[in-house]
Amino acid sequence: MTIKVVMAGATGWVGRAMVPAIAAQGDMMLAGAVARNAAGQDCGGALGLPPNGVTVSATLAEALALPSDVVVDYTKPDVVKANALAAISAGRHVVIGTSGLGAADYAEIDSAARGSSVGVIAAGNFSITATLMKRFALMAAKYVPDVEVIDYASAKKPDAPSGTARELAEALADVRGRSTARPVAEVSGVPGTRGAAVGAGSGVQVHALRLPSYILSCEALFGLPDERLTIRHDAGSSAAPYVAGTLLAIRRVTSVKGLVRGLDALID
Structure with a gap:
C-alpha cells in the first residue's frame, strides 16, 4: 500500500528535506504540499527541484480536499495545533514535528484522534541521536534526582523552550526522585532566573537561551555531592537528521490510534 502524504510547511527548513525524501520512498507518494509563500506553484519547482506535479496549497484545508492518508506538520507553533485538529477531523493520521505544544494541547489532540480513530505521532525531535540523548537522560534520572535542562536555540526561534527540551523535561519529571534544590518559591533576589518548571509535580527547571550561532542544542545536567553528569545533544545546520525519524x-502512524509522543516509542 502506498501512503499518500501531505507535507505542511513544504518550503520550510525541514520540509525542503522531506519533500524529496518522501518522493524517494517506494511505499510513499507526495499527495499535497502546504506553503503560503509558494501557493499555486509546482512543489518541486518551488524548492528548486524538477517539477513533481504537486501544486502547493495556501492552506491545509485546501490540501485536505484531495485524497491523502497522513499529514506531516513542520510549520509554526501558532498554527500546528489547529492544523493537527483539522487533519484529524478530516480522518487523516498526523505526524507532528513542529514545537510549541504543551501537555494540555497534546491531551486535546489525543482525545480528538481517539474519537476519529486515527493516529498521531509527535516528537520534539525526530533525530535518532536526540532520541538517544533523551533515553540516556531518563536512565540517569532514575538514579540522580537533581536535574535541570538547558535549551539553546537561535535568537529568532519563536517558541521557548524548544520541543526537544520540553519533551525531555516532561519525561524527566515523570521518573526522577525528589530534588534537593531549594524550592523556587523560597528563592530571594530574582526567582525567574531559576528558569521555568516544566512537567508534572514540581516539574524540572528549564532554562532557554536564545542566541545567534546556535541551531538547536539541549542538555540535561545532573548533580550529586562532588560530581556532575552532562548529557547533551547538538544539532547541525542541516535538516537531514530529522528525515529518517519522520519517515x-x-x-508507523497508520497503525496507531490516539497520540504517541516521542521517537523513542517507535524505535523500541
Whole structure:
C-alpha cells in the first residue's frame, strides 16, 4: 500500500528535506504540499527541484480536499495545533514535528484522534541521536534526582523552550526522585532566573537561551555531592537528521490510534 502524504510547511527548513525524501520512498507518494509563500506553484519547482506535479496549497484545508492518508506538520507553533485538529477531523493520521505544544494541547489532540480513530505521532525531535540523548537522560534520572535542562536555540526561534527540551523535561519529571534544590518559591533576589518548571509535580527547571550561532542544542545536567553528569545533544545546520525519524513515523502512524509522543516509542 502506498501512503499518500501531505507535507505542511513544504518550503520550510525541514520540509525542503522531506519533500524529496518522501518522493524517494517506494511505499510513499507526495499527495499535497502546504506553503503560503509558494501557493499555486509546482512543489518541486518551488524548492528548486524538477517539477513533481504537486501544486502547493495556501492552506491545509485546501490540501485536505484531495485524497491523502497522513499529514506531516513542520510549520509554526501558532498554527500546528489547529492544523493537527483539522487533519484529524478530516480522518487523516498526523505526524507532528513542529514545537510549541504543551501537555494540555497534546491531551486535546489525543482525545480528538481517539474519537476519529486515527493516529498521531509527535516528537520534539525526530533525530535518532536526540532520541538517544533523551533515553540516556531518563536512565540517569532514575538514579540522580537533581536535574535541570538547558535549551539553546537561535535568537529568532519563536517558541521557548524548544520541543526537544520540553519533551525531555516532561519525561524527566515523570521518573526522577525528589530534588534537593531549594524550592523556587523560597528563592530571594530574582526567582525567574531559576528558569521555568516544566512537567508534572514540581516539574524540572528549564532554562532557554536564545542566541545567534546556535541551531538547536539541549542538555540535561545532573548533580550529586562532588560530581556532575552532562548529557547533551547538538544539532547541525542541516535538516537531514530529522528525515529518517519522520519517515519512520509516517510508516508507523497508520497503525496507531490516539497520540504517541516521542521517537523513542517507535524505535523500541
